[in-house]
Amino acid sequence: MAQSNKQKQLETRRQELRREIEKINALRAENKSKEKSQLSLIEDFNYKISVLNNLIKVTNQQANLLTHEINNNQKKIDDLREELKLLKEDYAAMIVKSYKSKNQQSRIMFLLSSNNFKQAYKRLQYMKQYANHQKEQGETIKAKTAELQQINQNLLVQKEEKQKLIAENKKTQNTLEKERAQHRSIMASIRKDLSKYTSQIKAKQQEAARIDREIERIVRAEIAKSNKNTSSSSSSSFALTAEEKVLASNFVSNKGKLPWPVEKGFVKARYGKQPSLIDRSLTVQRNGVLITTEKNAKARVVFNGTVIRVAAIRNSNPMVMIKHGNYITVYKNLSKVYVKEGDKVKTKDVIGEVSTSIEGDTILNFSIFKDAQTENPASWIYKM
Structure with missing residues:
Protein backbone atom coordinates (compact mmCIF):
# COMPACT_ATOMS: atom_id res chain seq x y z
CA MET A 1 0.00 0.00 0.00
CA ALA A 2 2.83 2.37 0.87
CA GLN A 3 4.48 1.70 -2.50
CA SER A 4 1.17 2.15 -4.30
CA ASN A 5 0.60 5.54 -2.60
CA LYS A 6 4.15 6.61 -3.41
CA GLN A 7 3.60 5.60 -7.05
CA LYS A 8 0.41 7.72 -7.18
CA GLN A 9 2.24 10.72 -5.69
CA LEU A 10 5.05 10.38 -8.24
CA GLU A 11 2.57 10.06 -11.11
CA THR A 12 0.72 13.19 -9.92
CA ARG A 13 4.00 15.10 -9.74
CA ARG A 14 5.06 13.81 -13.19
CA GLN A 15 1.80 15.02 -14.74
CA GLU A 16 2.24 18.42 -13.04
CA LEU A 17 5.73 18.77 -14.54
CA ARG A 18 4.46 17.73 -17.97
CA ARG A 19 1.74 20.39 -17.78
CA GLU A 20 4.40 22.91 -16.72
CA ILE A 21 6.45 22.08 -19.83
CA GLU A 22 3.33 22.40 -21.99
CA LYS A 23 2.76 25.90 -20.53
CA ILE A 24 6.36 26.89 -21.26
CA ASN A 25 6.12 25.59 -24.85
CA ALA A 26 2.77 27.35 -25.39
CA LEU A 27 4.13 30.68 -24.13
CA ARG A 28 7.26 30.28 -26.25
CA ALA A 29 5.14 29.64 -29.34
CA GLU A 30 3.00 32.69 -28.52
CA ASN A 31 6.08 34.94 -28.36
CA LYS A 32 8.03 33.30 -31.19
CA SER A 33 7.88 36.40 -33.39
CA LYS A 34 9.24 38.65 -30.62
CA GLU A 35 12.92 39.54 -30.45
CA LYS A 36 14.03 38.71 -26.92
CA SER A 37 17.13 39.89 -25.11
CA GLN A 38 19.87 37.38 -24.31
CA LEU A 39 19.17 37.82 -20.58
CA SER A 40 15.49 37.01 -21.04
CA LEU A 41 16.29 34.00 -23.24
CA ILE A 42 18.77 32.60 -20.73
CA GLU A 43 16.13 32.88 -17.98
CA ASP A 44 13.62 31.01 -20.17
CA PHE A 45 16.05 28.22 -21.04
CA ASN A 46 17.30 27.93 -17.48
CA TYR A 47 13.78 27.46 -16.13
CA LYS A 48 12.76 24.89 -18.74
CA ILE A 49 16.00 22.94 -18.16
CA SER A 50 15.26 22.82 -14.41
CA VAL A 51 11.71 21.52 -15.08
CA LEU A 52 13.02 18.90 -17.54
CA ASN A 53 15.61 17.77 -14.99
CA ASN A 54 12.87 17.41 -12.37
CA LEU A 55 10.70 15.45 -14.82
CA ILE A 56 13.56 13.04 -15.56
CA LYS A 57 14.25 12.64 -11.84
CA VAL A 58 10.59 11.89 -11.00
CA THR A 59 10.22 9.49 -13.95
CA ASN A 60 13.37 7.65 -12.85
CA GLN A 61 11.96 7.37 -9.33
CA GLN A 62 8.76 5.89 -10.79
CA ALA A 63 10.70 3.40 -12.91
CA ASN A 64 12.83 2.38 -9.91
CA LEU A 65 9.73 1.90 -7.78
CA LEU A 66 8.15 -0.21 -10.51
CA THR A 67 11.33 -2.30 -10.70
CA HIS A 68 11.05 -2.89 -6.96
CA GLU A 69 7.37 -3.85 -7.30
CA ILE A 70 8.14 -6.14 -10.26
CA ASN A 71 10.84 -7.90 -8.23
CA ASN A 72 8.42 -8.28 -5.30
CA ASN A 73 5.75 -9.69 -7.61
CA GLN A 74 8.27 -12.06 -9.18
CA LYS A 75 9.15 -13.37 -5.71
CA LYS A 76 5.45 -13.79 -4.90
CA ILE A 77 5.02 -15.77 -8.12
CA ASP A 78 7.96 -18.04 -7.27
CA ASP A 79 6.63 -18.59 -3.73
CA LEU A 80 3.09 -19.27 -4.98
CA ARG A 81 4.34 -21.73 -7.60
CA GLU A 82 6.24 -23.64 -4.92
CA GLU A 83 3.20 -23.57 -2.63
CA LEU A 84 0.96 -24.69 -5.50
CA LYS A 85 3.32 -27.53 -6.32
CA LEU A 86 3.21 -28.81 -2.71
CA LEU A 87 -0.58 -28.43 -2.57
CA LYS A 88 -1.00 -30.42 -5.78
CA GLU A 89 1.37 -33.14 -4.57
CA ASP A 90 -0.52 -33.36 -1.27
CA TYR A 91 -3.86 -33.40 -3.09
CA ALA A 92 -2.67 -36.13 -5.49
CA ALA A 93 -1.45 -38.30 -2.58
CA MET A 94 -4.78 -37.81 -0.83
CA ILE A 95 -6.75 -38.82 -3.96
CA VAL A 96 -4.59 -41.95 -4.41
CA LYS A 97 -5.05 -42.88 -0.75
CA SER A 98 -8.80 -42.37 -1.05
CA TYR A 99 -8.92 -44.52 -4.19
CA LYS A 100 -6.96 -47.36 -2.52
CA SER A 101 -9.22 -47.14 0.50
CA LYS A 102 -12.26 -47.58 -1.75
CA ASN A 103 -10.72 -50.68 -3.36
CA GLN A 104 -9.94 -52.31 -0.07
CA GLN A 105 -13.43 -52.08 1.36
CA SER A 106 -16.54 -50.11 0.74
CA ARG A 107 -17.59 -47.26 3.00
CA ILE A 108 -20.61 -49.24 4.16
CA MET A 109 -18.48 -52.18 5.23
CA PHE A 110 -16.15 -49.74 6.97
CA LEU A 111 -19.13 -48.49 8.99
CA LEU A 112 -20.73 -51.92 9.60
CA SER A 113 -17.47 -53.34 10.92
CA SER A 114 -17.59 -50.90 13.83
CA ASN A 115 -17.66 -52.45 17.31
CA ASN A 116 -20.38 -50.11 18.50
CA PHE A 117 -22.55 -47.17 17.52
CA LYS A 118 -20.11 -44.61 18.91
CA GLN A 119 -17.27 -45.99 16.76
CA ALA A 120 -19.53 -46.05 13.72
CA TYR A 121 -20.48 -42.41 14.32
CA LYS A 122 -16.84 -41.40 14.63
CA ARG A 123 -15.99 -43.28 11.42
CA LEU A 124 -18.83 -41.48 9.64
CA GLN A 125 -17.57 -38.13 10.90
CA TYR A 126 -14.05 -39.03 9.76
CA MET A 127 -15.34 -39.88 6.27
CA LYS A 128 -17.17 -36.53 6.10
CA GLN A 129 -14.11 -34.63 7.33
CA TYR A 130 -11.90 -36.41 4.81
CA ALA A 131 -14.31 -35.57 1.98
CA ASN A 132 -14.48 -31.93 3.15
CA HIS A 133 -10.71 -31.79 3.37
CA GLN A 134 -10.46 -33.03 -0.22
CA LYS A 135 -12.92 -30.35 -1.29
CA GLU A 136 -11.04 -27.64 0.63
CA GLN A 137 -7.75 -28.72 -0.93
CA GLY A 138 -9.33 -28.47 -4.36
CA GLU A 139 -10.71 -25.00 -3.59
CA THR A 140 -7.34 -23.90 -2.21
CA ILE A 141 -5.57 -25.03 -5.37
CA LYS A 142 -8.17 -23.21 -7.45
CA ALA A 143 -7.76 -19.98 -5.42
CA LYS A 144 -3.95 -20.16 -5.50
CA THR A 145 -4.03 -20.71 -9.27
CA ALA A 146 -6.29 -17.66 -9.73
CA GLU A 147 -4.01 -15.58 -7.47
CA LEU A 148 -0.99 -16.67 -9.49
CA GLN A 149 -2.70 -15.71 -12.75
CA GLN A 150 -3.65 -12.26 -11.33
CA ILE A 151 -0.10 -11.58 -10.16
CA ASN A 152 1.17 -12.60 -13.60
CA GLN A 153 -1.24 -10.14 -15.23
CA ASN A 154 -0.16 -7.38 -12.83
CA LEU A 155 3.45 -8.16 -13.61
CA LEU A 156 2.85 -7.79 -17.36
CA VAL A 157 1.07 -4.43 -16.80
CA GLN A 158 3.91 -3.19 -14.58
CA LYS A 159 6.51 -4.19 -17.16
CA GLU A 160 4.58 -2.31 -19.87
CA GLU A 161 4.33 0.77 -17.61
CA LYS A 162 8.05 0.62 -16.93
CA GLN A 163 8.85 0.41 -20.65
CA LYS A 164 6.61 3.44 -21.33
CA LEU A 165 8.39 5.42 -18.60
CA ILE A 166 11.80 4.48 -20.00
CA ALA A 167 10.70 5.50 -23.53
CA GLU A 168 9.30 8.81 -22.23
CA ASN A 169 12.49 9.50 -20.32
CA LYS A 170 14.55 9.00 -23.48
CA LYS A 171 12.43 11.61 -25.27
CA THR A 172 12.77 14.00 -22.32
CA GLN A 173 16.55 13.43 -22.30
CA ASN A 174 16.71 14.31 -26.01
CA THR A 175 14.67 17.49 -25.42
CA LEU A 176 16.92 18.37 -22.48
CA GLU A 177 20.06 17.98 -24.59
CA LYS A 178 18.61 20.31 -27.26
CA GLU A 179 17.71 22.90 -24.61
CA ARG A 180 21.18 22.65 -23.07
CA ALA A 181 22.82 23.07 -26.49
CA GLN A 182 20.86 26.28 -27.12
CA HIS A 183 21.61 27.42 -23.56
CA ARG A 184 25.35 26.88 -24.12
CA SER A 185 25.18 28.75 -27.42
CA ILE A 186 23.55 31.81 -25.82
CA MET A 187 25.94 31.71 -22.85
CA ALA A 188 28.91 31.60 -25.25
CA SER A 189 27.55 34.72 -26.96
CA ILE A 190 27.06 36.45 -23.60
CA ARG A 191 30.57 35.64 -22.36
CA LYS A 192 32.05 37.49 -25.33
CA ASP A 193 30.72 40.70 -23.80
CA LEU A 194 30.13 39.67 -20.18
CA SER A 195 30.81 43.11 -18.73
CA LYS A 196 27.92 44.61 -20.74
CA TYR A 197 25.46 42.02 -19.48
CA THR A 198 26.76 42.26 -15.92
CA SER A 199 26.12 46.02 -16.07
CA GLN A 200 22.58 45.34 -17.32
CA ILE A 201 21.93 42.93 -14.44
CA LYS A 202 23.24 45.41 -11.88
CA ALA A 203 21.09 48.17 -13.37
CA LYS A 204 17.98 45.97 -13.29
Whole structure:
Protein backbone atom coordinates (compact mmCIF):
# COMPACT_ATOMS: atom_id res chain seq x y z
CA MET A 1 0.00 0.00 0.00
CA ALA A 2 2.83 2.37 0.87
CA GLN A 3 4.48 1.70 -2.50
CA SER A 4 1.17 2.15 -4.30
CA ASN A 5 0.60 5.54 -2.60
CA LYS A 6 4.15 6.61 -3.41
CA GLN A 7 3.60 5.60 -7.05
CA LYS A 8 0.41 7.72 -7.18
CA GLN A 9 2.24 10.72 -5.69
CA LEU A 10 5.05 10.38 -8.24
CA GLU A 11 2.57 10.06 -11.11
CA THR A 12 0.72 13.19 -9.92
CA ARG A 13 4.00 15.10 -9.74
CA ARG A 14 5.06 13.81 -13.19
CA GLN A 15 1.80 15.02 -14.74
CA GLU A 16 2.24 18.42 -13.04
CA LEU A 17 5.73 18.77 -14.54
CA ARG A 18 4.46 17.73 -17.97
CA ARG A 19 1.74 20.39 -17.78
CA GLU A 20 4.40 22.91 -16.72
CA ILE A 21 6.45 22.08 -19.83
CA GLU A 22 3.33 22.40 -21.99
CA LYS A 23 2.76 25.90 -20.53
CA ILE A 24 6.36 26.89 -21.26
CA ASN A 25 6.12 25.59 -24.85
CA ALA A 26 2.77 27.35 -25.39
CA LEU A 27 4.13 30.68 -24.13
CA ARG A 28 7.26 30.28 -26.25
CA ALA A 29 5.14 29.64 -29.34
CA GLU A 30 3.00 32.69 -28.52
CA ASN A 31 6.08 34.94 -28.36
CA LYS A 32 8.03 33.30 -31.19
CA SER A 33 7.88 36.40 -33.39
CA LYS A 34 9.24 38.65 -30.62
CA GLU A 35 12.92 39.54 -30.45
CA LYS A 36 14.03 38.71 -26.92
CA SER A 37 17.13 39.89 -25.11
CA GLN A 38 19.87 37.38 -24.31
CA LEU A 39 19.17 37.82 -20.58
CA SER A 40 15.49 37.01 -21.04
CA LEU A 41 16.29 34.00 -23.24
CA ILE A 42 18.77 32.60 -20.73
CA GLU A 43 16.13 32.88 -17.98
CA ASP A 44 13.62 31.01 -20.17
CA PHE A 45 16.05 28.22 -21.04
CA ASN A 46 17.30 27.93 -17.48
CA TYR A 47 13.78 27.46 -16.13
CA LYS A 48 12.76 24.89 -18.74
CA ILE A 49 16.00 22.94 -18.16
CA SER A 50 15.26 22.82 -14.41
CA VAL A 51 11.71 21.52 -15.08
CA LEU A 52 13.02 18.90 -17.54
CA ASN A 53 15.61 17.77 -14.99
CA ASN A 54 12.87 17.41 -12.37
CA LEU A 55 10.70 15.45 -14.82
CA ILE A 56 13.56 13.04 -15.56
CA LYS A 57 14.25 12.64 -11.84
CA VAL A 58 10.59 11.89 -11.00
CA THR A 59 10.22 9.49 -13.95
CA ASN A 60 13.37 7.65 -12.85
CA GLN A 61 11.96 7.37 -9.33
CA GLN A 62 8.76 5.89 -10.79
CA ALA A 63 10.70 3.40 -12.91
CA ASN A 64 12.83 2.38 -9.91
CA LEU A 65 9.73 1.90 -7.78
CA LEU A 66 8.15 -0.21 -10.51
CA THR A 67 11.33 -2.30 -10.70
CA HIS A 68 11.05 -2.89 -6.96
CA GLU A 69 7.37 -3.85 -7.30
CA ILE A 70 8.14 -6.14 -10.26
CA ASN A 71 10.84 -7.90 -8.23
CA ASN A 72 8.42 -8.28 -5.30
CA ASN A 73 5.75 -9.69 -7.61
CA GLN A 74 8.27 -12.06 -9.18
CA LYS A 75 9.15 -13.37 -5.71
CA LYS A 76 5.45 -13.79 -4.90
CA ILE A 77 5.02 -15.77 -8.12
CA ASP A 78 7.96 -18.04 -7.27
CA ASP A 79 6.63 -18.59 -3.73
CA LEU A 80 3.09 -19.27 -4.98
CA ARG A 81 4.34 -21.73 -7.60
CA GLU A 82 6.24 -23.64 -4.92
CA GLU A 83 3.20 -23.57 -2.63
CA LEU A 84 0.96 -24.69 -5.50
CA LYS A 85 3.32 -27.53 -6.32
CA LEU A 86 3.21 -28.81 -2.71
CA LEU A 87 -0.58 -28.43 -2.57
CA LYS A 88 -1.00 -30.42 -5.78
CA GLU A 89 1.37 -33.14 -4.57
CA ASP A 90 -0.52 -33.36 -1.27
CA TYR A 91 -3.86 -33.40 -3.09
CA ALA A 92 -2.67 -36.13 -5.49
CA ALA A 93 -1.45 -38.30 -2.58
CA MET A 94 -4.78 -37.81 -0.83
CA ILE A 95 -6.75 -38.82 -3.96
CA VAL A 96 -4.59 -41.95 -4.41
CA LYS A 97 -5.05 -42.88 -0.75
CA SER A 98 -8.80 -42.37 -1.05
CA TYR A 99 -8.92 -44.52 -4.19
CA LYS A 100 -6.96 -47.36 -2.52
CA SER A 101 -9.22 -47.14 0.50
CA LYS A 102 -12.26 -47.58 -1.75
CA ASN A 103 -10.72 -50.68 -3.36
CA GLN A 104 -9.94 -52.31 -0.07
CA GLN A 105 -13.43 -52.08 1.36
CA SER A 106 -16.54 -50.11 0.74
CA ARG A 107 -17.59 -47.26 3.00
CA ILE A 108 -20.61 -49.24 4.16
CA MET A 109 -18.48 -52.18 5.23
CA PHE A 110 -16.15 -49.74 6.97
CA LEU A 111 -19.13 -48.49 8.99
CA LEU A 112 -20.73 -51.92 9.60
CA SER A 113 -17.47 -53.34 10.92
CA SER A 114 -17.59 -50.90 13.83
CA ASN A 115 -17.66 -52.45 17.31
CA ASN A 116 -20.38 -50.11 18.50
CA PHE A 117 -22.55 -47.17 17.52
CA LYS A 118 -20.11 -44.61 18.91
CA GLN A 119 -17.27 -45.99 16.76
CA ALA A 120 -19.53 -46.05 13.72
CA TYR A 121 -20.48 -42.41 14.32
CA LYS A 122 -16.84 -41.40 14.63
CA ARG A 123 -15.99 -43.28 11.42
CA LEU A 124 -18.83 -41.48 9.64
CA GLN A 125 -17.57 -38.13 10.90
CA TYR A 126 -14.05 -39.03 9.76
CA MET A 127 -15.34 -39.88 6.27
CA LYS A 128 -17.17 -36.53 6.10
CA GLN A 129 -14.11 -34.63 7.33
CA TYR A 130 -11.90 -36.41 4.81
CA ALA A 131 -14.31 -35.57 1.98
CA ASN A 132 -14.48 -31.93 3.15
CA HIS A 133 -10.71 -31.79 3.37
CA GLN A 134 -10.46 -33.03 -0.22
CA LYS A 135 -12.92 -30.35 -1.29
CA GLU A 136 -11.04 -27.64 0.63
CA GLN A 137 -7.75 -28.72 -0.93
CA GLY A 138 -9.33 -28.47 -4.36
CA GLU A 139 -10.71 -25.00 -3.59
CA THR A 140 -7.34 -23.90 -2.21
CA ILE A 141 -5.57 -25.03 -5.37
CA LYS A 142 -8.17 -23.21 -7.45
CA ALA A 143 -7.76 -19.98 -5.42
CA LYS A 144 -3.95 -20.16 -5.50
CA THR A 145 -4.03 -20.71 -9.27
CA ALA A 146 -6.29 -17.66 -9.73
CA GLU A 147 -4.01 -15.58 -7.47
CA LEU A 148 -0.99 -16.67 -9.49
CA GLN A 149 -2.70 -15.71 -12.75
CA GLN A 150 -3.65 -12.26 -11.33
CA ILE A 151 -0.10 -11.58 -10.16
CA ASN A 152 1.17 -12.60 -13.60
CA GLN A 153 -1.24 -10.14 -15.23
CA ASN A 154 -0.16 -7.38 -12.83
CA LEU A 155 3.45 -8.16 -13.61
CA LEU A 156 2.85 -7.79 -17.36
CA VAL A 157 1.07 -4.43 -16.80
CA GLN A 158 3.91 -3.19 -14.58
CA LYS A 159 6.51 -4.19 -17.16
CA GLU A 160 4.58 -2.31 -19.87
CA GLU A 161 4.33 0.77 -17.61
CA LYS A 162 8.05 0.62 -16.93
CA GLN A 163 8.85 0.41 -20.65
CA LYS A 164 6.61 3.44 -21.33
CA LEU A 165 8.39 5.42 -18.60
CA ILE A 166 11.80 4.48 -20.00
CA ALA A 167 10.70 5.50 -23.53
CA GLU A 168 9.30 8.81 -22.23
CA ASN A 169 12.49 9.50 -20.32
CA LYS A 170 14.55 9.00 -23.48
CA LYS A 171 12.43 11.61 -25.27
CA THR A 172 12.77 14.00 -22.32
CA GLN A 173 16.55 13.43 -22.30
CA ASN A 174 16.71 14.31 -26.01
CA THR A 175 14.67 17.49 -25.42
CA LEU A 176 16.92 18.37 -22.48
CA GLU A 177 20.06 17.98 -24.59
CA LYS A 178 18.61 20.31 -27.26
CA GLU A 179 17.71 22.90 -24.61
CA ARG A 180 21.18 22.65 -23.07
CA ALA A 181 22.82 23.07 -26.49
CA GLN A 182 20.86 26.28 -27.12
CA HIS A 183 21.61 27.42 -23.56
CA ARG A 184 25.35 26.88 -24.12
CA SER A 185 25.18 28.75 -27.42
CA ILE A 186 23.55 31.81 -25.82
CA MET A 187 25.94 31.71 -22.85
CA ALA A 188 28.91 31.60 -25.25
CA SER A 189 27.55 34.72 -26.96
CA ILE A 190 27.06 36.45 -23.60
CA ARG A 191 30.57 35.64 -22.36
CA LYS A 192 32.05 37.49 -25.33
CA ASP A 193 30.72 40.70 -23.80
CA LEU A 194 30.13 39.67 -20.18
CA SER A 195 30.81 43.11 -18.73
CA LYS A 196 27.92 44.61 -20.74
CA TYR A 197 25.46 42.02 -19.48
CA THR A 198 26.76 42.26 -15.92
CA SER A 199 26.12 46.02 -16.07
CA GLN A 200 22.58 45.34 -17.32
CA ILE A 201 21.93 42.93 -14.44
CA LYS A 202 23.24 45.41 -11.88
CA ALA A 203 21.09 48.17 -13.37
CA LYS A 204 17.98 45.97 -13.29
CA GLN A 205 18.75 44.94 -9.71
CA GLN A 206 19.17 48.57 -8.63
CA GLU A 207 15.86 49.48 -10.28
CA ALA A 208 14.10 46.52 -8.62
CA ALA A 209 15.60 47.47 -5.25
CA ARG A 210 14.36 51.05 -5.70
CA ILE A 211 10.82 49.84 -6.40
CA ASP A 212 10.97 47.42 -3.45
CA ARG A 213 12.09 50.25 -1.13
CA GLU A 214 9.19 52.38 -2.32
CA ILE A 215 6.73 49.54 -1.66
CA GLU A 216 8.22 49.01 1.80
CA ARG A 217 7.79 52.74 2.46
CA ILE A 218 4.11 52.49 1.44
CA VAL A 219 3.62 49.48 3.75
CA ARG A 220 5.18 51.35 6.69
CA ALA A 221 2.95 54.34 5.92
CA GLU A 222 -0.10 52.05 6.03
CA ILE A 223 1.07 50.63 9.38
CA ALA A 224 1.47 54.16 10.77
CA LYS A 225 -2.00 55.00 9.45
CA SER A 226 -3.54 51.97 11.19
CA ASN A 227 -1.82 52.88 14.48
CA LYS A 228 -2.69 56.58 14.35
CA ASN A 229 -5.83 56.44 16.49
CA THR A 230 -4.62 53.68 18.81
CA SER A 231 -2.25 53.43 21.74
CA SER A 232 0.18 51.31 19.69
CA SER A 233 3.57 52.93 19.03
CA SER A 234 4.85 50.11 16.80
CA SER A 235 6.24 51.11 13.42
CA SER A 236 6.55 47.54 12.15
CA SER A 237 3.15 45.93 12.81
CA PHE A 238 -0.50 46.77 12.17
CA ALA A 239 -2.94 47.60 14.97
CA LEU A 240 -5.87 45.34 14.07
CA THR A 241 -9.57 45.59 14.76
CA ALA A 242 -11.44 42.44 15.89
CA GLU A 243 -12.69 41.94 12.32
CA GLU A 244 -9.17 42.31 10.88
CA LYS A 245 -7.81 39.77 13.40
CA VAL A 246 -10.36 37.21 12.16
CA LEU A 247 -9.42 37.98 8.54
CA ALA A 248 -5.70 37.58 9.30
CA SER A 249 -6.39 34.30 11.11
CA ASN A 250 -8.33 32.99 8.10
CA PHE A 251 -5.51 34.08 5.79
CA VAL A 252 -2.98 32.14 7.90
CA SER A 253 -5.22 29.05 8.04
CA ASN A 254 -5.12 28.96 4.23
CA LYS A 255 -1.31 28.99 4.06
CA GLY A 256 -0.17 26.72 1.23
CA LYS A 257 -3.72 26.61 -0.20
CA LEU A 258 -4.14 30.11 -1.63
CA PRO A 259 -4.95 30.25 -5.38
CA TRP A 260 -2.44 31.58 -7.91
CA PRO A 261 -2.70 35.32 -8.69
CA VAL A 262 -3.06 34.38 -12.39
CA GLU A 263 -5.08 31.52 -13.86
CA LYS A 264 -2.18 30.09 -15.90
CA GLY A 265 1.53 30.57 -15.37
CA PHE A 266 4.78 29.40 -13.87
CA VAL A 267 7.39 30.95 -11.58
CA LYS A 268 10.22 32.31 -13.70
CA ALA A 269 12.19 33.78 -10.78
CA ARG A 270 11.90 32.85 -7.12
CA TYR A 271 11.90 34.77 -3.84
CA GLY A 272 15.05 35.69 -1.89
CA LYS A 273 18.77 35.87 -2.65
CA GLN A 274 20.02 33.84 -5.60
CA PRO A 275 23.14 33.90 -7.75
CA SER A 276 22.76 35.51 -11.17
CA LEU A 277 22.30 33.09 -14.09
CA ILE A 278 24.85 35.07 -16.12
CA ASP A 279 27.52 35.99 -13.58
CA ARG A 280 27.58 33.66 -10.56
CA SER A 281 29.57 36.22 -8.57
CA LEU A 282 26.51 38.52 -8.59
CA THR A 283 23.62 38.03 -6.16
CA VAL A 284 20.06 38.85 -7.18
CA GLN A 285 17.61 39.79 -4.40
CA ARG A 286 13.83 39.51 -4.90
CA ASN A 287 11.08 40.40 -2.42
CA GLY A 288 8.56 38.39 -4.41
CA VAL A 289 8.23 36.00 -7.34
CA LEU A 290 8.05 36.65 -11.08
CA ILE A 291 5.22 34.67 -12.67
CA THR A 292 5.28 34.23 -16.44
CA THR A 293 1.75 34.06 -17.82
CA GLU A 294 -0.13 34.36 -21.12
CA LYS A 295 -0.79 37.57 -23.03
CA ASN A 296 -3.76 39.61 -21.70
CA ALA A 297 -3.76 37.50 -18.52
CA LYS A 298 -5.92 38.78 -15.68
CA ALA A 299 -4.45 39.36 -12.23
CA ARG A 300 -6.71 38.04 -9.49
CA VAL A 301 -6.93 38.32 -5.71
CA VAL A 302 -5.57 35.39 -3.71
CA PHE A 303 -7.78 36.06 -0.65
CA ASN A 304 -10.55 38.31 0.68
CA GLY A 305 -9.34 41.79 1.57
CA THR A 306 -9.43 45.53 1.00
CA VAL A 307 -7.59 47.51 -1.69
CA ILE A 308 -5.35 49.92 0.21
CA ARG A 309 -3.25 51.33 -2.63
CA VAL A 310 -3.32 51.62 -6.42
CA ALA A 311 -0.09 53.24 -7.50
CA ALA A 312 2.41 53.58 -10.32
CA ILE A 313 5.95 53.95 -9.02
CA ARG A 314 8.26 55.97 -11.27
CA ASN A 315 9.52 54.01 -14.32
CA SER A 316 7.24 51.06 -13.58
CA ASN A 317 3.73 49.87 -14.43
CA PRO A 318 0.82 50.23 -11.97
CA MET A 319 0.48 47.95 -8.96
CA VAL A 320 -2.32 47.05 -6.55
CA MET A 321 -1.87 46.40 -2.83
CA ILE A 322 -4.53 44.45 -0.92
CA LYS A 323 -4.71 44.16 2.87
CA HIS A 324 -5.79 40.93 4.61
CA GLY A 325 -5.63 41.81 8.31
CA ASN A 326 -1.91 42.33 8.99
CA TYR A 327 -0.97 40.70 5.65
CA ILE A 328 -0.60 42.53 2.35
CA THR A 329 -0.45 41.03 -1.15
CA VAL A 330 1.14 43.13 -3.90
CA TYR A 331 0.39 42.70 -7.62
CA LYS A 332 2.96 44.59 -9.75
CA ASN A 333 3.38 45.18 -13.50
CA LEU A 334 -0.25 45.74 -14.49
CA SER A 335 -1.30 47.40 -17.75
CA LYS A 336 -4.89 47.91 -16.60
CA VAL A 337 -6.41 48.25 -13.12
CA TYR A 338 -10.06 47.43 -12.44
CA VAL A 339 -10.23 48.40 -8.75
CA LYS A 340 -9.74 51.52 -6.65
CA GLU A 341 -8.58 52.21 -3.10
CA GLY A 342 -11.13 51.18 -0.47
CA ASP A 343 -12.74 48.45 -2.62
CA LYS A 344 -13.63 45.18 -0.85
CA VAL A 345 -12.46 42.21 -2.90
CA LYS A 346 -12.94 38.46 -2.65
CA THR A 347 -10.78 35.46 -3.54
CA LYS A 348 -10.19 35.18 -7.32
CA ASP A 349 -11.75 38.61 -8.08
CA VAL A 350 -10.04 40.11 -11.14
CA ILE A 351 -8.23 43.34 -10.21
CA GLY A 352 -6.41 44.12 -13.46
CA GLU A 353 -4.53 42.94 -16.52
CA VAL A 354 -0.87 41.91 -16.57
CA SER A 355 1.39 44.03 -18.77
CA THR A 356 3.22 42.53 -21.75
CA SER A 357 6.69 43.86 -22.56
CA ILE A 358 7.98 44.83 -26.01
CA GLU A 359 9.84 41.49 -26.05
CA GLY A 360 6.55 39.63 -25.53
CA ASP A 361 7.04 38.65 -21.87
CA THR A 362 3.89 38.83 -19.74
CA ILE A 363 5.14 38.73 -16.15
CA LEU A 364 3.32 39.42 -12.89
CA ASN A 365 5.54 40.46 -9.98
CA PHE A 366 3.78 39.11 -6.90
CA SER A 367 4.79 39.52 -3.26
CA ILE A 368 3.39 38.99 0.24
CA PHE A 369 4.04 41.05 3.38
CA LYS A 370 3.37 40.16 6.99
CA ASP A 371 3.32 43.63 8.59
CA ALA A 372 6.57 45.21 7.33
CA GLN A 373 8.37 41.93 6.50
CA THR A 374 8.25 40.10 3.18
CA GLU A 375 7.22 36.44 3.03
CA ASN A 376 8.04 33.74 0.47
CA PRO A 377 4.93 33.44 -1.75
CA ALA A 378 5.83 29.81 -2.49
CA SER A 379 4.96 28.98 1.12
CA TRP A 380 1.47 30.44 0.69
CA ILE A 381 0.35 29.70 -2.86
CA TYR A 382 -0.93 26.22 -3.71
CA LYS A 383 1.86 24.08 -5.21
CA MET A 384 4.05 27.07 -6.05
